[in-house]
Amino acid sequence: MNSAARRTFLTWLLAMLAGGAIVWNSRFSADMSFFLPAHPSAEQQILVNQIKEGVVSRLLMIAIEGGDADQRATLSRDLRGRLEKTARFASIQNGEAGSHDADRAFLFKHRYLLSPAVTPARFTVDGLQSAISNSIDLLASPAGFVLKPLLTRDPTGELVELLGGLNVGTQPNLHGGVWASRDGERAMLLVQTKALGSDTDGQEAAIKAIKEEFSASVDANRISDATIQISGPGVFAVNSRALIKGEVTRLSLISSLAIICVLFFVYRSPRLLTLGLLPVVSGVLAGVVAVSLVYGTVFGITVGFGSALIGEAVDYSIYYFVQSGRMGFAEWRERFWPTIRLGVLTSVCGFGALLFSGFPGLAQLGLYSLTGVLAAAIVTRFVLPQLADGAKMTRDLSPLGGTVAKAIHAVHSLRWPVLLLAVLAAAHLLVHRDSLWHPDLSVLSTATSEESALDMRLRADIAAPDSRHMVVINASDLETALQAAESTGEKLDHLVATGVIGSYDSPARFLPSVAKQKARCASLPTTTDLRLRLQMAQTGSPLAAEKLVGFIDDVAAAKMHCAISRESLAGTGLALAVDALLLPHSGGFSVLLPLHPVVGEPSRPLAVDSVRDALTGTDAMVIDLKAELDKLYNDYLREAILLSLGGLMAIVVLLAATLRSPGRLGAVMLPLVLSVLIVIAGLSLIGERLHLLHLVGMLLIVAVGSNYALFFDRSNDQHRLDAETLVSMLVANLTTAIGFGTLALSKVPVLHAVGVTVGPGAILALLLSAIFVPRATTT
Amino acid sequence: MIRKLFVSLLLGLLALPALGAFDVGQLMSDLSRNRGGRAKFVEKKYISFLDKPVVSTGEMTYSAPDRLEKRTVTPKPETLVLDKDMLSIEREKQKLSINLANQPEALAFIDSIRGTLAGNRAALEKNYLLHLAGSPENWTLTMLPSDQKISALVQRIIVTGSKSQVRSIEYLQADGDRSVLSIEAVEGR
Numbered sequence: 001m002n003s004a005a006r007r008t009f010l011t012w013l014l015a016m017l018a019g020g021a022i023v024w025n026s027r028f029s030a031d032m033s034f035f036l037p038a039h040p041s042a043e044q045q046i047l048v049n050q051i052k053e054g055v056v057s058r059l060l061m062i063a064i065e066g067g068d069a070d071q072r073a074t075l076s077r078d079l080r081g082r083l084e085k086t087a088r089f090a091s092i093q094n095g096e097a098g099s100h101d102a103d104r105a106f107l108f109k110h111r112y113l114l115s116p117a118v119t120p121a122r123f124t125v126d127g128l129q130s131a132i133s134n135s136i137d138l139l140a141s142p143a144g145f146v147l148k149p150l151l152t153r154d155p156t157g158e159l160v161e162l163l164g165g166l167n168v169g170t171q172p173n174l175h176g177g178v179w180a181s182r183d184g185e186r187a188m189l190l191v192q193t194k195a196l197g198s199d200t201d202g203q204e205a206a207i208k209a210i211k212e213e214f215s216a217s218v219d220a221n222r223i224s225d226a227t228i229q230i231s232g233p234g235v236f237a238v239n240s241r242a243l244i245k246g247e248v249t250r251l252s253l254i255s256s257l258a259i260i261c262v263l264f265f266v267y268r269s270p271r272l273l274t275l276g277l278l279p280v281v282s283g284v285l286a287g288v289v290a291v292s293l294v295y296g297t298v299f300g301i302t303v304g305f306g307s308a309l310i311g312e313a314v315d316y317s318i319y320y321f322v323q324s325g326r327m328g329f330a331e332w333r334e335r336f337w338p339t340i341r342l343g344v345l346t347s348v349c350g351f352g353a354l355l356f357s358g359f360p361g362l363a364q365l366g367l368y369s370l371t372g373v374l375a376a377a378i379v380t381r382f383v384l385p386q387l388a389d390g391a392k393m394t395r396d397l398s399p400l401g402g403t404v405a406k407a408i409h410a411v412h413s414l415r416w417p418v419l420l421l422a423v424l425a426a427a428h429l430l431v432h433r434d435s436l437w438h439p440d441l442s443v444l445s446t447a448t449s450e451e452s453a454l455d456m457r458l459r460a461d462i463a464a465p466d467s468r469h470m471v472v473i474n475a476s477d478l479e480t481a482l483q484a485a486e487s488t489g490e491k492l493d494h495l496v497a498t499g500v501i502g503s504y505d506s507p508a509r510f511l512p513s514v515a516k517q518k519a520r521c522a523s524l525p526t527t528t529d530l531r532l533r534l535q536m537a538q539t540g541s542p543l544a545a546e547k548l549v550g551f552i553d554d555v556a557a558a559k560m561h562c563a564i565s566r567e568s569l570a571g572t573g574l575a576l577a578v579d580a581l582l583l584p585h586s587g588g589f590s591v592l593l594p595l596h597p598v599v600g601e602p603s604r605p606l607a608v609d610s611v612r613d614a615l616t617g618t619d620a621m622v623i624d625l626k627a628e629l630d631k632l633y634n635d636y637l638r639e640a641i642l643l644s645l646g647g648l649m650a651i652v653v654l655l656a657a658t659l660r661s662p663g664r665l666g667a668v669m670l671p672l673v674l675s676v677l678i679v680i681a682g683l684s685l686i687g688e689r690l691h692l693l694h695l696v697g698m699l700l701i702v703a704v705g706s707n708y709a710l711f712f713d714r715s716n717d718q719h720r721l722d723a724e725t726l727v728s729m730l731v732a733n734l735t736t737a738i739g740f741g742t743l744a745l746s747k748v749p750v751l752h753a754v755g756v757t758v759g760p761g762a763i764l765a766l767l768l769s770a771i772f773v774p775r776a777t778t779t
Numbered sequence: 780m781i782r783k784l785f786v787s788l789l790l791g792l793l794a795l796p797a798l799g800a801f802d803v804g805q806l807m808s809d810l811s812r813n814r815g816g817r818a819k820f821v822e823k824k825y826i827s828f829l830d831k832p833v834v835s836t837g838e839m840t841y842s843a844p845d846r847l848e849k850r851t852v853t854p855k856p857e858t859l860v861l862d863k864d865m866l867s868i869e870r871e872k873q874k875l876s877i878n879l880a881n882q883p884e885a886l887a888f889i890d891s892i893r894g895t896l897a898g899n900r901a902a903l904e905k906n907y908l909l910h911l912a913g914s915p916e917n918w919t920l921t922m923l924p925s926d927q928k929i930s931a932l933v934q935r936i937i938v939t940g941s942k943s944q945v946r947s948i949e950y951l952q953a954d955g956d957r958s959v960l961s962i963e964a965v966e967g968r
Contacts, residue, residue: 137854139824140835141870148956152828542831 005386012282012383019285026292030241030300031200034361034750035444037632043621046472046590047628051233055580057197058090060232061458062189062210063181066225072187073176075217075226082213083191088206091576094189095179102572106510107162108150110568112558113512115158116493118520122156123530129537131156136543153550155543162509181461186229188462192576193234200241203234231455240446244300247746255307255742259314259735266731267321268395275388276317282383283313283376290371291364302364304743304751308758309369311739312347312704313376315732316340320380322728325393329385336725337381339714342658343707344377346651350703353647354696359636361750362696401723404730408770418771422674425681436680438689441633444749469606471504471593472621481582481589482513488593488620492611500610502598507581507591510574511566521562524555593620633692640692644699651702659713668709671768672702679761693750697757704740704758705765708733712773733766803900803911806918810898813943815842817965820849824958839962844897861889887929891922891936895945907936916941 036048051057064072064079076094083092112118121127135157138144147160173180179188191210195202207230214228263273284306291298319340324332351373354366429436447455471488475481485508492504508516525533530552534545569575583590597606612622656665676698683690711721711729721729740762743755818839823832837851851857857870866889867876879886887906894902903909906929907922920938924930930953937949948960 136829136833139826139829140822140833140851140854141857142859142868144824148826542829542833544830547828 002389005389008383008386012278012379016282016285019289022289022292023285026288027297028300028303029200029297030244031198031237033198033297034299034301034364035441036360037635038358038360038363043623043628044632046470046592046621046623047625047632049583049590050625052198053196053583055192055576057233058193058195060191060193060207060210060230060234061455061462062191063229063458063461064187064189064214065185065227065229067223069175069180069184069187071221071223071226072180073178074221075214075223076178076187076189078217078221079210079214080189082217083210086209086213088194088209090192090194091573092189092191093179093573094187095174096177100573103574106569106572106574108154108159110558110564111154111158111162112524112555113517113520113562113564114510115161115520117156117158117161118523120523123523123525123533125533125536128156128533129541132537132543133541135160136541151543152547153554155548155551179462186461188458190462195234197233197237200234200237204238204241207235207238229454229458231451231458236445236447236451236455239451241300243446244304244748247748247751248300248304248306251304251307251742251746251751252310254745255310255739258738258742259310262731262734262738263314263318266318266395266397266727267393269391269393271391272321272388272393275384275391276314276321278384278387279317279376279379280310280313282379283372283374284309286375287368287372291368294367295360295364299361299364301361301748301750302368304746304748305365305368305754306372307742308739308755309372311736311742312369313372314735314739315707316344316377316380317384318732318735319728320384321388321393322397322731323724324385325397325724333381339710340377340707342655343710344373345654346706346710347373347703349650349654350647350699353643353650353699356643356646357636358639359692362636362640362692365696397727398723401726404726405721405723408726408773411767411771414771418674418768422677425677428681428684429677432684436684436690437637438691439633440630441636443689443691444693446748448747468626469595469608469611469622469624471595471611471615472623473591473593473619474588475591476588478582478589479513479515481591482508482511483515484619485581485591485593486513486516488591488615488618491614491618492593492595495611495614499598500607500614502596504596505577505581505592505594507578510569511564511578511582514563517562517564521559524559526559527552527556530555637692637695640695644695647699648702651706655706664713667772668706668713668769671709671772672705672765674768675705675761675764676701678764679757682760683756688753688756691749691753693753694757697754697761700754700758701761701765704736704762705769708762708766709769712769729766733762736762801911801913801915801918803909803920805915806911806920807898807900809915809943810895810945811843813841813843813896813898815840818962819965820960820962822958822960824956826956827954838965841896844899845893847893847896861893887924887926888932891933892948895920895938895948898943913939 032051036051037044040048062079064075066072067075077096080092080094080096083089107114117131122131132155135147135151135155138147138157138160139151147157150159173182173184175184175187179190180186181188191206193203193206195206197203210230211228218224218226260273260277263276264270267273267276287306287309288298288303291302319336320332323336327335348370351366351370354362355370357363357366471492473481473484473488475484485506489504489506489508492501492506495501496503512520524530531545534548534552538545538548566575566578569578581592581594583592595606595611608622608624608627615622652665652669655668656662659665659668679701680690680694680698683694688694708729711725714721737759740755741759743751744759746752746755818841820837820839822835824835825832834853835851836853837849839850840848845861845863847861849859851859855870857868859869860867861879864879864886865876866879866885877885879889890902890906893899900909903922906924906926908925910921910923912919912921918940920940922936922938924933932953933950934953935951937951938945938947940946944964945962947962950958952958
């Protein structure tokens with residue numbers, strides 16, 4: 001190694017070490033942010049917050065199976081007690097009697113500040129008379145027995161008013177005093193983690209705690225055949241992360257081993273093999289470094305894409321070693337480097353188009369691959385020849401090259417069949433154009449069908465809240481936020497009365513605004529007045545005023561303490577409800593008012609438009625989270641179409657500017673376009689529902705495939721392609737196909753789609769380029 | 780029609796030997812022949828803190844063996860339907876459904892009325908000690924809860940009737956309050 005080479009090597013080594021240090025300190029993540037918009041609209045921001053921090057994202061559903069009903073109930077109670085001690089959960093519900101005592105006590109104690117029925121009119125002689133006789137009528141009903149014990153203290157029925165506004169909906173079934181599934185075969189619990197939905201470590205720890213406490217409980221109660229099932233967004237996140245982690249290792253290993261085997265077969269030299277992998281290692285490292293520096297966080301899926309990058313990046317060193325074998329570096333640089341450089345640039349155009357995506361995962365994949373390819377090419381061009389120091393391939397590839405050349409000659413006759421195939425492919429795509437695409441974002445989720453089925457079943461068993469629709473109001477401070485919740489609530493009350501919505505939740509229900517509290521307090525009469533009015537109101541009533549001492553005392557006590565704050569709610573489940581619906585942020589507060597459909601009509605979609613109409617002229621936004629998610633995906637898809645077309649345009653312009661001949665441009669592009677057509681039609685035929693990432697794959701077929709088509713274009717100038725060039729193309733193509741093809745094995749839909757599209761696409765691009773190479777130059 | 784005729788014929792025949800020995804078994808088999816019907820009801824609830832009972836009136840429909848509908852007209856319209864183990868209550872705009880299968884105490888309470896109407900001795904004896912007095916034309920069946928969980932709800936249930944027709948049901952609740960449901964058939968069977 002001469003001193004120039006040593007300098008180059010040291011520079012490279014330093015760069016690698018620096019890169020290694022950056023990667024070591026990088027933050028890796030495998031959460032949902034991969035899919036969440038980088039620049040969300042106001043509505044999307046709500047969606048993002050809900051997914052990352054919302055109450056629903058922190059809910060875990062637990063089912064206990066096995067044993068008999070009593071044993072399951074015992075385990076449910078025991079598990080609840082154990083989980084409470086772990087301090088990892090904000091709430092643990094299993095339907096146990098007594099678990100809502102604190103809530104009821106709070107509601108009853110503060111009923112005169114909380115009940116929407118408390119107005120001055122309520123405490124006039126007429127108001128009292130009508131409210132009390134109403135309560136007495138209620139005693140005639142079977143529902144009255146709940147009311148009876150409290151009636152003399154709450155004769156106007158404020159607690160009934162309060163409970164009536166709550167989402168009674170469908171409660172889970174009870175078995176042995178705890179929640180059970182509909183068929184009674186499982187005991188059900190619903191827990192809310194303290195960890196945010198976006199905190200995958202926290203979710204993992206919470207799930208682990210549940211499993212550990214359950215097995216401890218099973219041991220303690222000597223119930224051996226009981227099992228536990230857990231589902232919820234946290235479980236999906238944890239499983240997804242584990243899947244991605246496992247796949248990153250597995251896929252990279254498969255792809256590396258396969259490529260090393262191929263290289264060893266070609267080089268038959270450990271030294272060349274090692275040197276040939278230098279650009280690959282450099283490229284992968286540079287990719288991660290670039291992503292880490294630009295985005296701060298590296299997504300696991302991005303790293304998983306590395307297996308494809310390995311296949312692509314190794315091409316350059318293959319070209320170098322195979323092609324420069326006889327001619328030496330200088331001539332290689334002159335003859336082949338321009339073609340390779342153009343290929344690098346088309347790849348860069350393809351990956352670069354993704355950089356503009358608002359879909360953060362896609363933008364990262366773009367940056368990662370672009371940097372990786374560039375770094376690999378640069379290391380091949382400037383570092384590798386120095387380090388190789390004249391190391392050459394000794395193996396004679398001409399027999400192999402001869403075979404390839406013969407094969408190319410033979411496949412010429414396939415021109416017309418291929419064109420026919422492409423026409424058929426186009427016809428197939430045209431006929432099935434409406435069913436080609438998967439319509440929603442769920443297709444990108446890593447959840448397996450078993451996981452989704454379990455989730456659906458537990459959700460139905462526990463009657464988990466459907467929080468698809470909500471009204472959102474932004475306010476600068478807490479009081480304004482609560483007042484807005486109250487005024488919007490009045491409009492929603494009207495919609496409940498007319499049967500448009502079944503019910504809604506509001507933080508103001510348990511934490512009224514100060515203004516509202518003052519108004520209600522002022523409605524309460526003094527003890528003297530109340531006593532007098534009761535005497536008049538109750539003349540002739542079966543409930544004599546003298547029996548209502550408890551009522552008079554309670555009203556007097558309520559008038560004394562006319563303030564509840566968030567702190568007053570501490571220790572009740574209501575505090576959680578308020579916190580879930582009142583989200584502080586830098587600019588103040590967001591109030592969420594989830595809407596629930598009319599009970600018994602869950603199949604009838606909630607009339608969002610009627611809600612919107614009712615709220616026009618206010619600042620309230622009506623959001624359908626499912627629709628937002630669908631819209632998000634459609635935005636991504638539309639954007640991906642534009643970016644793919646943009647990338648394609650860039651490649652065409654680049655090639656046109658370099659080749660300077662419409663004929664040559666056409667000859668390079670035709671096989672690529674046909675490859676895309678045939679691959680997509682093929683995927684559709686084997687039943688793949690196409691999505692966003694297949695579309696990106698289509699762009700990459702052109703971007704990556706053009707590398708091979710370009711060598712055939714060169715054969716125009718250089719007469720026949722020599723054996724080395726043909727072999728290098730074949731090997732490079734094979735490694736690329738291995739790299740992308742490995743992704744096709746992935747269970748992560750994002751990676752699978754790209755792999756299954758680009759893997760076959762790359763091979764086809766080479767094959768079709770060979771088939772369509774102009775005849776004059778090969779004879 | 781033919782079926783009805785056949786049933787009443789059978790009833791008449793069976794009534795003869797029963798005269799001598801009127802016991803719970805006899806009453807139950809009489810009751811079980813009541814396939815259903817419509818009746819007016821008046822329910823009076825005597826509650827400690829009220830000077831007068833709360834009175835409600837309406838109509839009941841029973842279809843053997845396990846559907847009972849109680850439509851209250853006064854003081855406030857309310858519909859209560861018991862269909863197998865599903866109890867639903869509809870009042871004003873509110874609707875509530877409860878699956879009684881999961882609420883053993885409530886089910887035992889409901890079974891007292893359902894078991895009587897259907898003549899299901901086994902269902903009644905599961906939760907109550909039965910005592911019968913009177914004659915087939917004017918009988919009184921007293922039920923005392925055998926389980927503490929149920930006696931925490933109700934102390935005693937007294938059902939009176941004539942032949943297969945229930946005339947009244949009285950509940951004496953654990954807190955001393957009492958309700959009396961008087962039933963008058965609209966169409967005799």
